[in-house]
Amino acid sequence: MPEGDTIHHAARRIRPLLAGRVPDEIRTPQPRHSLDRWPQRLAGRAVTSVDAYGKHLFLRWEGGLTLHSHLRLTGAWGVYRAGARWGRSPRRAWLVICAAGHDVVQFDGPLLELLTDSRTRFDQRLAALGPDILAPAFDDARFLRRLREDDPTRPIGDALLDQRTVAGIGNIWKCEGCFLARIDPWRPTGAVSDEEALAIMRALRPRMEQSAEHGHRAVKREIYERAGRPCPRCGTPIRQRGQGDANRPTFWCPGCQR
Numbered sequence: 668m669p670e671g672d673t674i675h676h677a678a679r680r681i682r683p684l685l686a687g688r689v690p691d692e693i694r695t696p697q698p699r700h701s702l703d704r705w706p707q708r709l710a711g712r713a714v715t716s717v718d719a720y721g722k723h724l725f726l727r728w729e730g731g732l733t734l735h736s737h738l739r740l741t742g743a744w745g746v747y748r749a750g751a752r753w754g755r756s757p758r759r760a761w762l763v764i765c766a767a768g769h770d771v772v773q774f775d776g777p778l779l780e781l782l783t784d785s786r787t788r789f790d791q792r793l794a795a796l797g798p799d800i801l802a803p804a805f806d807d808a809r810f811l812r813r814l815r816e817d818d819p820t821r822p823i824g825d826a827l828l829d830q831r832t833v834a835g836i837g838n839i840w841k842c843e844g845c846f847l848a849r850i851d852p853w854r855p856t857g858a859v860s861d862e863e864a865l866a867i868m869r870a871l872r873p874r875m876e877q878s879a880e881h882g883h884r885a886v887k888r889e890i891y892e893r894a895g896r897p898c899p900r901c902g903t904p905i906r907q908r909g910q911g912d913a914n915r916p917t918f919w920c921p922g923c924q925r
């Protein structure tokens with residue numbers, strides 16, 4: 668599943684191609700959007716900004732229009748030189764924007780919408796989200812306030828996935844963050860101190876920032892998908908078990924995570 672670093676990485680690749688430009692062409696091949704007339708409604712308008720917040724990406728256009736995308740489990744953004752082969756089948760493209768000699772492509776949706784009354788509706792939605800893990804200055808106080816509003820019996824690993832508490836962390840970074848801060852992802856949130864919770868954020872931010880800048884392959888995973896292999900810190904075999912309502916595969920070291 669694309670996490671916040673992947674979305675910020677996409678925004679950083681898309682921004683120099685679209686921001687300040689009127690695209691040469693916009694297509695919406697997905698039949699679901701065939702009646703929306705986005706190409707006509709966006710024709711002749713420049714993109715004013717490309718923003719990521721948590722796992723959300725926003726393309727803002729002149730005239731107060733905003734395209735909002737969330738990839739959920741299946742979607743992806745691709746950026747290709749015009750004429751180059753795309754990473755997924757063209758049949759899976761939902762949105763194609765051609766500009767500056769490149770194709771910016773959103774594949775497989777599944778959430779893509781054009782907001783017209785942008786500011787208000789969107790600010791309300793963003794306000795419901797916790798602070799962005801990749802914000803230039805992370806809002807510690809807001810994160811802790813949201814975390815303490817949550818059920819104190821909920822395991823910390825599961826609580827970290829709640830986008831109302833902190834935006835942008837998915838299952839991989841949840842596992843990595845708990846490992847790096849030496850916290851058992853099964854420990855009830857009420858038994859995790861503020862300092863420990865912030866230690867998870869401090870461990871994740873530079874790694875996710877590096878991934879946002881250079882792509883997720885640029886950052887080594889310590890524990891994710893390494894069940895049965897020795898912990899890189901203490902050598903105890905790494906364990907795996909499903910966590911939360913969605914039963915997300917959770918990796919941890921019972922030897923050094925408490």
Ligand SMILES: [Zn+2]
Pocket residue numbers: 898899900901902903920921922923924
């Ligand atoms: Zn260990």
